[in-house]
Amino acid sequence: MNKRIIAISRQFGSGGRTIGKETADKLGIHCYDSELIEKIAEESGFAKEYIAERGEYTSGGNWFAGALSERDFYGHSNQDSLWIVQRKIILELAEKEDCVIVGRCADYILREREDCLRVFVYADMEKRADRIVKQYGERSVSPEKRLRDKDKRRAAYYQFYTEWKWGDVQNYHLALNSGLIGIDKCVDIIAQLC
Amino acid sequence: MNKRIIAISRQFGSGGRTIGKETADKLGIHCYDSELIEKIAEESGFAKEYIAERGEYTSGGNWFAGALSERDFYGHSNQDSLWIVQRKIILELAEKEDCVIVGRCADYILREREDCLRVFVYADMEKRADRIVKQYGERSVSPEKRLRDKDKRRAAYYQFYTEWKWGDVQNYHLALNSGLIGIDKCVDIIAQLC
Numbered sequence: 445m446n447k448r449i450i451a452i453s454r455q456f457g458s459g460g461r462t463i464g465k466e467t468a469d470k471l472g473i474h475c476y477d478s479e480l481i482e483k484i485a486e487e488s489g490f491a492k493e494y495i496a497e498r499g500e501y502t503s504g505g506n507w508f509a510g511a512l513s514e515r516d517f518y519g520h521s522n523q524d525s526l527w528i529v530q531r532k533i534i535l536e537l538a539e540k541e542d543c544v545i546v547g548r549c550a551d552y553i554l555r556e557r558e559d560c561l562r563v564f565v566y567a568d569m570e571k572r573a574d575r576i577v578k579q580y581g582e583r584s585v586s587p588e589k590r591l592r593d594k595d596k597r598r599a600a601y602y603q604f605y606t607e608w609k610w611g612d613v614q615n616y617h618l619a620l621n622s623g624l625i626g627i628d629k630c631v632d633i634i635a636q637l638c
Numbered sequence: 639m640n641k642r643i644i645a646i647s648r649q650f651g652s653g654g655r656t657i658g659k660e661t662a663d664k665l666g667i668h669c670y671d672s673e674l675i676e677k678i679a680e681e682s683g684f685a686k687e688y689i690a691e692r693g694e695y696t697s698g699g700n701w702f703a704g705a706l707s708e709r710d711f712y713g714h715s716n717q718d719s720l721w722i723v724q725r726k727i728i729l730e731l732a733e734k735e736d737c738v739i740v741g742r743c744a745d746y747i748l749r750e751r752e753d754c755l756r757v758f759v760y761a762d763m764e765k766r767a768d769r770i771v772k773q774y775g776e777r778s779v780s781p782e783k784r785l786r787d788k789d790k791r792r793a794a795y796y797q798f799y800t801e802w803k804w805g806d807v808q809n810y811h812l813a814l815n816s817g818l819i820g821i822d823k824c825v826d827i828i829a830q831l832c
Contacts, residue, residue, distance in 0.1 A: 568808060614762060618827075619813040625831065633812075633827050637819065 445563035447638045448542040451550035455611070456594040457572030457579075457587075459622045459630075464546040466631045471638055476537060477546040481528075488529040490522070498523050499530050499545055501597040502604070504529035527605050551615065552606040561637055564616045565630065567623030641755035641832045642736040645744035649805070650788040651766030651773075651781075653816045653824075654759035658740040660825045665832055670731060671740040681764075682723040684716070692717050693724050694741055695791040696798070721799050745809065746800040753832055756808045759824065761817030 450467060454460020461477055468475035476483075481495045488495070520528075534553045537543055538560065545554075554560040567575075573587035583590060602610035613619045617637070618631045646660060648654020655671055662669035670677075678693065679757035681685045714722075728747045731737055732754065739748075748754040761769075777784060796804035807813045813832070814824045 548643060565809075566807060571740045613758075613807055613813045613815070617815050619807045621807070621811050624811045629831065632830070636826065636830075637823065 446559070448559040449538045449554060449557065450544040450563060450634060450638065451554055452544060452546050452563050452565060452634075453549075453551045453611070453616070454547065454565040455567065455572060455591075456598065457576040457591055458565045459575060461546050461628050463620075463622060463627055463630045464544045466627065467634045468544040469636045470631060471542070471544075473542045473544065475544040475546065480533065480537075480545065480548060483533050484526070484530050485603040488526060490526055494522075496507060499526055500549075500601055501543060501594070502600040503597070508618070528587075549606055550601060552602075552608050555615075561634070562616045563617040563634055564611060564613060565622050566611070566619060567621060571623030590629045593636055639755070642753040643732045643748060643751065644738040644755045644832065645738050645748055646757050646759060646828075647743075647745045647805070648741065649766060649785075649794070650792065651785055652759045652761040653769060653771040653821050655740050655815060657689060657759055657814075657821055657824045657828070658738045660821065661683060661828045662738040664825060664829045665736070665738075667736045667738065668691060669738040669740065672726065674731075674739065674742060678720070678724050679726050681727060682720060682790040689720060689724075693720055694743075694774075694795055694808055695788070696794040697791070743796060743800055745801050746796075749809075755828070756810045757803060757828055758807060758813040759816050760805070760813060761812065761815055765817030 452460050452464045452467075454463075464477060465475045481492050481499070483526070484490070484495050484499065490498075530548055531553050534545060534548065534550050537545065538554050538557060551560075551562040551564075555562070569588055569591060572591050576590065577587050585593075599610040602608065604618045608615050618633070620633065622630050625633075642826060644658070646654050646658045646661075648657075657830055658671060659669045670700050675686050675689045675693070678684070678689050682689070686691075724742055728739060728742065728815050731739065732748050745754075745756040745758075749756070763785060766785055770784065773794050779787075779810050793804040796802065812827070814827065816824050819827075
């Protein structure tokens with residue numbers, strides 16, 4: 445298929461980031477995840493923490509109302525400005541080099557590129573809960589509650605900035621259940637499509 | 639992963655049947671599709687045409703009301719009797735030999751088998767429409783209408799006899815967009831998981 449760019453969309457806790465990194469290593473190309481945040485920070489002036497959180501998630505609560513009301517003279521919210529920079533950088537990266545891009549609506553942003561493979565990585569709640577507890581530790585709220593909240597806010601962000609429903613497999617070349625087939629097999633499958 | 643049995647669920651017109659057959663050939667195992675219908679016919683006494691149609695699809699119209707009312711002394715409809723035989727044969731096959739089983743809720747029926755790989759094959763409406771016109775020819779109704787009708791009746795059947803939502807990727811090891819990645823790559827990916 446000779447795809448040059450791999451856009452990985454993933455459920456929180458599914459290991460999508462690790463799969464992106466390991467696929468990039470296997471292919472000898474760059475994986476843009478935290479480095480993408482750095483690039484966006486340089487260009488936008490926003491803090492990395494703000495980009496990490498607000499470049500993929502709504503703030504929760506009555507976010508839609510806020511997103512529609514809190515806008516500057518040009519009708520942009522901070523999150524809109526972040527979206528514009530993020531989109532520009534992702535388009536430039538895809539033009540410039542073969543790479544893996546994790547999250548940040550890259551699948552949607554690069555939808556018209558024939559050379560972009562769009563992958564959705566998911567897993568069941570139990571496996572994701574184990575993973576986030578191992579990775580980020582226990583919190584006062586249960587891992588299941590944290591996952592439901594993340595899923596909800598990511599889906600709302602995606603819906604607001606794209607015309608796609610987040611996680612709808614019809615928009616992807618393939619969807620992989622990392623909890624059932626394992627990280628290594630996911631990497632092998634994605635790599636063989638490039 | 640050493641999966642012995644592959645249960646392929648597919649959208650009508652996605653080429654799932656061809657993928658099942660070619661994967662079985664590649665692995666040197668049997669693919670049960672039309673042969674499954676023959677086995678069910680022998681054991682149930684139902685006509686092959688009836689099994690082909692009613693072993694995966696509701697009859698449309700107000701089917702749920704019919705399915706709940708038209709029942710024999712034991713509370714079974716013909717379609718229930720067919721479901722019972724179909725389920726029994728699929729469980730026996732999985733016990734007896736390594737194989738690929740296409741459709742017929744085999745994914746759900748074999749859900750507790752660790753050695754069963756559950757795959758969902760799909761494609762976009764345009765590609766599926768092209769495929770069914772090539773395969774089954776033109777009809778008075780448009781291919782898109784035929785596909786929507788088939789999808790609706792298959793989903794209704796699945797929902798009635800299983801506790802799963804048809805096509806929900808969470809129930810599968812992986813989901814493959816045959817329209818975007820092609821039949822051959824789908825076969826390669828499935829085969830490498832066995």
